[in-house]
Amino acid sequence: MASQFYMRQFTGSRIARLFSSSSTLPQNSNVKVCVVGAGAAGFYTAQQILKAPNTQVDIYESLPVPFGLVRYGVAPDHPEVKNCINTFTAVAKNPRCRYYGNVKLGSDVTFKQFRDAYHAIVLTYGADNERTLGVPGENLKYVLSARQFVNWxxxxxxxxITEDINFDADHCAIVGHGNVALDVARILLAPIDKLKTTDITEEALDALSRSRIKRVSLIGRRGPLQVAFTIKEFRELVKLEGVGSLLDANDFVGIDTSKMQRPRKRLTELMLQTLERNVSAASPAASKVWDLKFLRSPLEFLGDQSNKERVVSIRLAVNRLEDERAVPTGIEETLPTGLAIKSVGYSSSCPDNDIPFDARRGIIENDAGRVRGLPGVYCSGWVKTGPIGVIVSTMNGSFETGANLLDDLTNGVIDSVSPRGGSELIVHQILKSKGVRHVSFEQWEKIAAFETEMGSKKHKSADKVLSVDQMLKIAFS
Ligand SMILES: Cc1cc2nc3c(=O)[nH]c(=O)nc-3n(C[C@H](O)[C@H](O)[C@H](O)COP(=O)(O)OP(=O)(O)OC[C@H]3O[C@@H](n4cnc5c(N)ncnc54)[C@H](O)[C@@H]3O)c2cc1C
Ligand SMILES: NC(=O)c1ccc[n+]([C@@H]2O[C@H](COP(=O)([O-])OP(=O)(O)OC[C@H]3O[C@@H](n4cnc5c(N)ncnc54)[C@H](OP(=O)(O)O)[C@@H]3O)[C@@H](O)[C@H]2O)c1
Known part of the structure; x- marks a missing residue:
């Protein structure tokens, strides 16, 4: 529903233009396009390109299983967010679309091989790495990134592995005030019954049910008016049953919501209401508690004197705001913690040196999805924009890329006439010669059916297959 609504919002007159532009493509041409990465961006871009009747889209994905962060990022207690999988499945089942899982750009197939085999290529391989803070102690035991914790x-x-996470700690510190930080805090604090029926792994359920973590501090380098999380996600944290909040009134002195724009105003009002209802950790109603720390930047993760491998505290710089930027005041403080999770953003990498990747900005160099200097090469999703934006914004950006690709086909920017080997070349020659076996969409559906069946035995929506080996075993059985 939401997808249809936004599609109308974005496309409007552009859709009409696309259909007319597709009809001006050379009539007998079969335009072969490959999409690399089967996340939200891959499927939404494919959906747009397939609107032109002469196109064939092959989607390649490094894992045997599709859907990227929709499967491996979105929190298990947010099943409704994963409804977009229905749209992705419909795209994959389009007779002009094929899915090739278990094929990795960079190691199984090079960028050049993909370019040579297709009229156009769209890179949608997302952000499978994380930003670092660049401070000492980041590699201590029990200092993790949010990406590692979410993947877990x-x-x-x-x-x-579970042993890499210190569930015996009293106190967990999360660095970052974004929605991923809130996801991590919620999963750590949620009553276990809230998670039991989801597709969270059994291993995680077990570890979380034994967790001794009583307090989660979310540390932001700026103030309450600069938080990156949104109201829906913050409200979920506020409403967690049996979990209290500890906000500091000093952080909110002088804040006047009357002149704020709506989303920020509502979020700030909710923070102020939460402050008024502060539930102390000592209250019997709240066996666990979270707090927000503002204007604090990590300077160092400190290890145990007797066991330097293991984090015991974080040294923080106290900041002040200057034009909304965090500036250190010179004052420092130390926060004890037995588990530190850095939630300061994911980051994209460059799997092949022929891709014009801007390492500083962490994106492929592009103009509205057209990769600079390489006609016929496009990008969508987080590798186009950086690691920001929800699924709907990823969808809109992917529609933009898809529409631009079709425009370029119509305008002759892309050679769509000379024959290209497509999957015949990539799958039946290159991958075959390397002994790489791909997973088809039907085979992925076998894996999905297995997960649902295993889940139903445990009263869960799904019990995920956890290793590539087992995925392949089920797919090829
Ligand atoms: C923890 C977390 C929770 C989120 N929760 C929500 C939410 O609740 N609601 C919401 O709207 N948005 C949420 N988002 C944002 C949303 O997930 C993103 O907007 C969206 O998934 C980005 O899509 P993408 O296709 O660019 O990347 P991805 O989904 O990461 O897809 C990239 C795909 O490319 C594949 N790939 C990587 N390298 C290669 C390679 N070399 N060769 C072939 N394939 C490759 C990957 O395996 C992956 O399948 C969340 C994000 C995170 C990190
Ligand atoms: N339920 C949902 O809808 C949902 C769930 C999860 C994720 N998402 C989306 O996915 C995207 C990514 O989320 P995210 O939380 O990873 O990223 P994000 O929204 O960009 O938040 C990153 C946080 O890290 C902080 N940060 C960055 N660099 C830092 C540094 N060097 N030192 C200290 N703090 C630093 C940022 O502070 P500054 O603001 O000061 O830079 C910010 O608070 C977002 O668009 C998010 O909305 C949505």
Missing amino acids: YNGHPSRI
């Missing part, structure tokens, strides 16, 4: 509870094949 969502069962990503490359996840860390």
Whole structure:
């Protein structure tokens, strides 16, 4: 529903133009397009390109299973967010679309090989890494990134092991005031019954049910008016059953919501209401508690004197705001913690040196999805914009890229006439010669059916298959 609404919002007259532009493509041409990455951006871009009747879209994905962060990022207690999978499935089932899972750009196929095999290529390989803080102690034991923690509870094949997370700590510190930080805090604090029926892994359920973490501090480098999280997600944290909040009135002195723009105003009002209802950790109603720390930047993660490998505290710089920027005051303080999670953003990498990747900005150099200097090469999603934006914004950006690709086809920017090998070349020659076996969409559906069946036995929506080996075993059985 939402998807249809936004599609209308974005496209409007552009859709009409697309249909007319597709009809001006060379009539007998079969335009072969490949999309690299089967996340939200991959599927939404494919959906747009397939609106032109002469196009064939092949989607390549490094994992056997599709859907990227919708499967491995979105929190398990947000199942409604994953409804977009229905749209992605409809795209994959379009007779002019094919899915090739278990194929990695950079190691199985090079960028050049993809370019040579297709009339156009769209890079949508997302952000599978994380930003670092660049401070000492980041590699201490029990200092994790949010990406590692999220991958762990969502069962990503490359996840860390449970023993790498200190559930015996009293206190967890999360650096960052974004929605991912709130997801992590909520999963750590939520009553276990709220998670039991979701697709969270059994391993995570077990560890979380034994967790001794009683307090989660969310540390932001700026103030209450600069938080990056949104009201819906903050409200969920506020409403967690049996979990209290500890906000500091000093952080809100002088804040006047009367002249604020609406989303920020509502969010700030909710923070102020939460402050008034502060529930102390000592209250019997709240066995666990969270707090927001403002104007604090990590300077160093400190290890145990006797065991330097293990984090015991964070040294923080106290900041002040200057034109909304955090500036250190020179004052420092130390926050004890047995588990530190850095939630300061994901980051994209460059799997092939021929891709014009801007390492500083962490994106592929592009103009509205057209990769600079390479006609016929496009990008969408987080590798186009950086690691920001919800699924709807990723969808709109992907529609933009898809529309620009179709415009370029119509205008002859892309050679759509000379024949290209497409999947015949990539799958049946290159991958075959390397012994790489791909997973089709039907085979992914076998994996999904297995997960649903295993889940139903445990009264869960799904019990995810956790290793690539097992995924392949089920797919090829
Ligand atoms: C923890 C977290 C929770 C989120 N929760 C929400 C939410 O609740 N609601 C919401 O609206 N948005 C949410 N988002 C944002 C949303 O997930 C993103 O906007 C969106 O998923 C980005 O899509 P993408 O296709 O660019 O990236 P991805 O979803 O990451 O897709 C990229 C795909 O490319 C594949 N890939 C990577 N490298 C290669 C390679 N070399 N070769 C082939 N394939 C490759 C990956 O395996 C992946 O499948 C969340 C984000 C995070 C990080
Ligand atoms: N339920 C949902 O809808 C949902 C759930 C999860 C994620 N998402 C979306 O996914 C996107 C990514 O989320 P995210 O939380 O990873 O990123 P984000 O929204 O960009 O938040 C990152 C946070 O890290 C802080 N930060 C960055 N660099 C830092 C540094 N060097 N030192 C200290 N703090 C630093 C930022 O502070 P500054 O503001 O000061 O830079 C910000 O508070 C967002 O668009 C988010 O809305 C949505």
